[in-house]
Amino acid sequence: MKRFFLMAITLLLVVGIIVGCSSKSSTDDKKDDPKKDDKEETVTLNFFQFKVEIAEQLQKMIDEFETEHPNIKVKLETVGGGADYGAALKAKFASGEKPDIFNNGGFKELELWKEHLADLSGEPWAEHVLPIGKVPMTDTDGKLYGMPVNLEGYGFIYNKDLFEKAGITEPPGTISELKAAAAKLKDAGITPFSAGYGEWWVIGQHLLNIGFAQQDDPVAYIAGLYDGSQKIVGNEKFAQFKEVLDTEIGFANDNPITTDYNTQVTLFASGQTAMVQQGNWTENMITEINPDINMGFLPIALNDDKAASDRLPVGVPNNWVINKNSKNIEEAKLFLDWMVSSETGKRYITEEFAFIPAFDNIEPTGLGDLGQSILEYSKADKTIPWTWFRWPDGANKEFAAVIQEYAAGKIDYDTVLQRFQESWDNLK
Amino acid sequence: MNTQLETKSQTNKAIKSVSKRNKTIKNILTYAAFVGPALLFFIVIQIIPFFMGVYYSFTSWNGVSSTAEWVGLANYIKIFKNDPGFVNSFLFTTKFMFAAVIISNFIGFGLALLLNAALKSRNLLRTVFFIPNVIGGLLLGFIWQFIFVKGFASIGKMTDLAFFKLPWLGDENTAFWGIVIVFAWQISGYMMVIYIAALQGVDQNLLEAAKIDGASNWTLLTKIIIPLILPAFTICIFLTISMAFKIFDINISLTNGGPFNSTQSVAINIYQEAFQYNRYGLGTAKSILFFIVVAIFTTVQVLATKKREVEA
Secondary structure, eight states, X not given: OHHHHHHHHHHHHHHHHHHHHHHHHHHHHHHXXXXXXXXXXXXXXXXXXXXXXXXXXXXXXXXXXXHHOTTEEEEEEEOOTTXXXXXXXXXXXXXXXXXXXXXXXOTHHHHHHGGGBOOOTTSTTGGGBOHHHHGGGBOTTSOBOOEEOOBEEEEEEEEHHHHHHTTOOSOOOSHHHHHHHHHHHHHTTOEEEEOOTTOHIIIIIIIHHHHHHTSSSHHHHHHHHHHTSSOSTTOHHHHHHHHHHHHHHHTBOSOGGGOOHHHHHHHHHTTSEEEEEEEGGGHHHHHHHOTTOOEEEEOOOSSSOHHHHSXXXXXXXXXXXXXXXXXTHHHHHHHHHHHHHSHHHHHIIIIISOOBOSBTTSOOOSOOHHHHHHHHHHHTTOEEOOOGGXXXXXXXXXXXXXXXXXXXXXXXXHHHHHHHHHHHHHHO | OHHHHHHHHHXXXXXXXXXXXXHHHHHHHHHXXXXXXXXXXXXXXXXXXXXXXXXXXXXXXOSSSSOOOBOTTHHHHHHHHSOHHHHXXXXXXXXXXXXXXXXXXXXXXXXXXXXXXXXXXXXXXXHHHHGGGTSOHHHHHHHHHHIIIIIHHHHHHHHOOHHHHSOTTTSHHHHHHHHHHHHXXXXXXXXXXXXXXXXXXXXXXXXXXXXXXXOOHHXXXXXXXXXXXXXXXXXXXXHHHHHHHTOOHHHHHHTXXXXXXXXXXXXXXXXXXXXXXXXXXXXXXXXXXXXXXXXHHHXXXXXXXXXXXXXX
16 A cells, blocks of 8 residues: 555656646747737746846846836846856757847857847837947848947056056057056066956957957958968968067066956056056946046057057947847837837946947946046047957957967967967868 | 366466466556656656767757758767867866876775774764765865965965965966866765775674784785775776766866866867857767767776675
């Protein structure tokens, strides 16, 4: 009797599992049903994004959206920072829990995800997107698939007070001037650079981008790399790139290869180093540690051509996109539109997120020194593009490994260029 | 009369065979009830994905698109012909496996011998040594990353000892040993528990008899204790080999394959290929090869140590 009882329980469990699994898939089927439910019924949008920095403020904005639109609920989920957003998103799609709104970097990522993305060319906000903000998500046939999150830019951030202390009056604008300034800082007992060579994206993506972006026509050059008519080995700009690496490594803090993002920024913010290769997204981090810091951007110069060097890499770090097969596609579009057209949404973008808006109808306010500096460069059209979204998938990490190896003194610069070329050819 | 008897025995036989059949059905049902749930999960979570993986390894799927193009053996050919990164990660993992298996079993067995003695604090110590195994690998990796990067650096500053002033995770050799240390620290406690269980099963009479015959402690250990607990060695070495081969979480949180990909384990290489370089087909092809190698290594080891097991 007891055995029978146990058996019955186990069988019940098995049946329960089978039923549980199958009932879930049946609700999923319902979700895919294009027929809409009653208008009165509340719909839930799944919003899956990766910017941990604004997760809290974003939730507040969503709360306000929900009070204005009582029939729409937005469920926010944030995976990012150190976590792998791309892998998490793939897992979500593979398991059938497809989010309605998510992030996409554009270019290569657009190609990868295009079959899932809704065409947003006809949206009311599309005409207000700045030209630079349209490029990443515009397809070859001219359709726009995403809304730019913001604009960001990077360079060498420098501490103006420390520069003054070392007797540097003019901000260095060329590679020779940068070297001279670094030497002066060192003589004054200040570590010139905090070099975050432990982070692949700092070196493999942002720093190396300068070599690509300073080409006369970066897009054509990268296309040439794909079809083999251009090479990295023997390219003038990449030959000059050696000076940038040597200057930064030569005048850096201890153990640059194990210096991660946090350490890098903290060293700079606490006044231990005078320069850091980072972007305006670090502004809050820095001012939290040191509210009185007096800082600005230096462009990353490759050579002594002052006019060509005085440009900052500015780009769209990411975009909001909508799942084309979402049941609630209209509500998702409404949410995106509300975010950039309503007063509340605009206020959150500029004041709460401290974003540089990629729209011509949103006036940037509440920007700090760094954001302001990026905005000025953008307005003066002194920018170079972010090219890494056009690189083969994974090239940025391979490049970073090569640069680390060079920084550790294991290989010489000719080998570095050779390896860049090999990685590109292998991954393209 | 005779015929009556015959029919009676026949019916008896028939009853017997029916009850026998009933019994086997019952047996099968009982087995199914107990094994079924586990088998179901094993099939759904392990076997089906495995065969799906085999299928994807013959395609050029990118992990996102709804169609996967059949490419035949192209992925495997690419791995053998032109993938130095994969070969390097294999070499690293094999080297790591040998170092980790030797060190963690050595420490685990040593602790077991020590804590099998009549120490007062042995229960407490057993718990203490086992605890690292309870902490998740990712968390452990981040804790040790902090220790290596920040902790060691500040000890080095205070004491001026060269050992602590090494760029622990910033150099390929020290980073390798860094991972070995953390792995051994995590796994030794677990091995210790298995060894202790085996040691407690050793017949005290045998040891006493040997002692009376004048055997030294060393002879006791090498001639009696170790041969008797060889099954435990089989298990422990099997576990450490497969764990060390498949190392992922400690590796990714401690060094993330760096510096310059010198400490990239095969698991990380596969993960990057499949999920970050968006070459899911190539990634699964690598993981199939990896599966075959791990299977060969562990089978050879189990066969080799099994042969040497003895009974008292």
